[in-house]
Every structure is written in structure tokens, then in C-alpha cells.
Amino acid sequence: MRAFRYESLPGRVVFGEGSAETVAEEISGQRVLVLATPRGLPLARRIAEPLGDRVVGEFTEVREHVPVAVALHARSRARELRADCLLAVGGGSTVGTAKAISLELRLPIVAVPTTYAGSEMTPVWGMTSSEGKQTGRSLDVLPSVVIYDPALTASLPRALTVTSAMNAMAHSVEGVYAAGANPISSLMAAESVRALAAGLADSSAESLLYGAYLAGAVFAVTGSGLHHKICHVLGGAYDLPHAATHSVVLPHVAEYMDGPALAPIAAALNASTAASGLRELAHRVDAPTSLASLGFPPAKLAEAAALVAAQSPVPEPDIHALLAAAL
Ligand code: NAD
Structure with missing residues (x-):
């Protein structure tokens, strides 16, 4: 066998139909900021409901490829709310927005993916400005918990x-x-x-x-x-x-x-x-x-x-x- 290097990344994965209902058990934070697209918000609210008043706010200004202006706004919202955890419910754009916050504020991310993009498993972040897309790697943006519930992707056209x-x-x-x-x-x-x-x-x-x-x-x-x-x-x-x-x-x-x-x-x-x-x-x-x-x-x-x-x-x-x- 040829020589190789393999670095396993930290993170907990919970997989299975109905697993999104266990989100409250997976979150230790007491001031949770929920991220979703406007269209995904009703689903995100349903998933976050068991957290009760541990949810301190919502951020729905999600855009594809995470424009820098959106990232800055998301960070200041997380700061204002004194969030200690991010709950991202959605596709790669929503998870990417949570990553943009954590790149600076180092908040733990709990991701509940609703597409097959896979961003929730990676320490890769991306942001776009007029100069194009910038990407990088940081363990600070790797979600600490990923909850995969197949019932959530069933609504994809x-x-x-x-x-x-x-x-x-x-x-x-x-x-x-x-x-x-x-x-x-x-x-x-x-x-x-x-x-x-x-x-x-x-x-x-x-x-x-x-x-x-x-x-x-x-x-x-x-x-x-x-x-x-x-x-x-x-x-x-x-x-x-x-x-x-x-x-x-x-x-x-x-x-x-x-x-x-x-x-x-x-x-x-x-x-x-x-x-x-x-x-x-x-x-x-x-x-x-x-x-x-x-x-x-x-x-x-x-x-x-x-x-x-x-x-x-x-x-x-x-x-x-x-x-x-x-x-
Ligand atoms: P997306 O998050 O923009 O979602 C695509 C569309 O699907 C949106 O209109 C969204 O509202 C809709 N949608 C999401 N879930 C749905 C559901 N369950 N039912 C119905 N509609 C639903 O796009 P994406 O393809 O998930 O992710 C693409 C983005 O993720 C890109 O910006 C890409 O660069 C990034 N990405 C990053 C990594 C990484 O490792 N950093 C990896 C893969 C993708």
C-alpha cells in the first residue's frame, strides 16, 4: 500500500428520519440565532420550536455565495443578540452564512441541511465581493453537530x-x-x-x-x-x-x-x-x-x-x- 495521510475532522452526525425533532437535545447553547432563507423560515421555526426562549433571533438575509455585505450584517446581528450558538436550517447558502459569522465570532454551528450540497461537513468558507469569490479553510467554521433528516429534503423539486x-x-x-x-x-x-x-x-x-x-x-x-x-x-x-x-x-x-x-x-x-x-x-x-x-x-x-x-x-x-x- 502506498503511504498516505488522513486527518479526520471533529463533529457529531445524527442521521435518520425524524432526527430534526431532536435538535433541542443537540444544542447546548442558551442564546441561539436561527438562520434560514425567507422561504425556509417556517420549517426552521418548526425545528427550533422545542428550544423555546433559548432562540434569541432569526437571520433570513441569506444569499447565494454569501456576499460580504450579508456576512457583515449577519455578524453584527449575532453580536447584538449575544448569540452563543447558530442553528442553520437550509442549503449550502444558509450554512455558508453561518460559517461567515463563525469565521470571526467562533460560535458553534448546528446545521440541519435541506439540500445535498454538503457544505455542513467541510471547514471551507466562501464569500463574494466585487472582486470575486474568496474561499478559505478554518476549523472555526466546521459545524459541531449536523442533523440529517431525509424528511426535509423530500420537498425539493x-x-x-x-x-x-x-x-x-x-x-x-x-x-x-x-x-x-x-x-x-x-x-x-x-x-x-x-x-x-x-x-x-x-x-x-x-x-x-x-x-x-x-x-x-x-x-x-x-x-x-x-x-x-x-x-x-x-x-x-x-x-x-x-x-x-x-x-x-x-x-x-x-x-x-x-x-x-x-x-x-x-x-x-x-x-x-x-x-x-x-x-x-x-x-x-x-x-x-x-x-x-x-x-x-x-x-x-x-x-x-x-x-x-x-x-x-x-x-x-x-x-x-x-x-x-x-x-
Ligand atoms: P442553496 O442553499 O442556495 O439552495 C438552493 C435553492 O433551494 C434555494 O432557492 C433554496 O431556497 C432551495 N431549497 C433549499 N432546500 C430546499 C428544500 N428542502 N425544498 C425546497 N427548496 C429548497 O444552494 P445549495 O445548492 O444547497 O448550495 C450552494 C451553495 O453552497 C453555493 O454557494 C456553494 O458555493 C456552497 N457550497 C459550499 C461548500 C463548502 O464546503 N463550503 C460545499 C458545497 C456548496
């Missing part, structure tokens, strides 16, 4: 279920060849891909959420590579939807990266290669397969390839060809 699950799949696929890949995370990645594919086939929120949890855990230890770099640039520079962009780009990157590292992914998909398995899956579940259909302007192809190449060791002509195929 099918199209969002598909793209969010493909976004999770991307964490696991990338996890087998990223710089931090190791045999332990690769085991989790293969299991995650199996669970996500099975969950998409039989619409099982439980399988999907289990797969998404593992995918987030993989991403947290392996870091990212070419796929996330491309999606990061496309999302930031051309305002493409996050999860759908992952869905389109993934089979193309898997094809480019094809090699022994991707064999466990191919096996998990029962396919000869990871790329063919992902392509067949995308087709079967009606996932978006073209960047043009997401609103990417074809005339910007060369510009986008140059932007990605500036941040990646992959040669620009290869990126251009990959993006052209994804177009």
Missing part, C-alpha cells in the same frame, strides 16, 4: 434534487484524484456514488442524503481539483447556477481525468469508465448536459478557458476542448 445530487456526486468523483485523496476517503467516495446513484434511481431521499453526507466528508479531507476550479470560474464570472453547472461539467472532467484513480467510481456506477457511467446517469435522470442551456454565452468560450487556465496547472487548449464539449 425533482430538478433541484437531480442537480443537487450531481453536485454531491462531483465532490466524491473529484475526491478520488484531488491532491488530498487517500484510501479512506476513496472508500467513502465510492460508497457515496453508489448511494447517490441508487437514490436518484428510486427517488430515495434517505439514500441521497446519506450519499451527500459522505460526499461532503470526502470533499472536506481531499480538497478540490480541476472540476471545482472550472465550476468556480463559470459560476463566478458568468453567474451560472451552482449545482446545474456541476451537473454539466462533471462527465467531461471525468473523461479528461480518466485513469486508475477513477476505477472505484466506474465500479460504483456499474460502468466501464466513470465518464460513461456519469453520462448515462445524467441522461437517465434528465440532468442538464449543456452549458449553453444554462445560459453560458458560446462567444465567451476562449475567455473562460483562459480564466480557468490562469488558476490551474491544466494546459489551456485542454480546458478549451473540455469546455467546448460541455457547451
